[in-house]
Amino acid sequence: MKTVQNFTAIIEKEEDGYVALCPELDIASQGNSVEEAKANLQEAIELFFEHASKDEVASRLKTDVFITNVQIAVA
Secondary structure (H helix, E strand, O other): OOOOOOOOOEEEOOEEEEEEEEOOOOEHHHHHHHHHHHHHHHHHHHHHHOOOHHHHHHOOOOOOOOOOOOOOOOO
């Protein structure tokens, strides 16, 4: 039976499209829209889990990823 895990997707606009990053696994993908970049990232993560050894998953998986804001005074 498969378990469902949640991962972070950071998506940012680049010149010709969008780049999506999963910081927990250091996996990235891209697409022409936010939705496409997210779907491509999801597929890349699924393929990683299908083909990576348990040792590779354990070595790449970061469980303590924090998304927060910082305030910086800029002159």
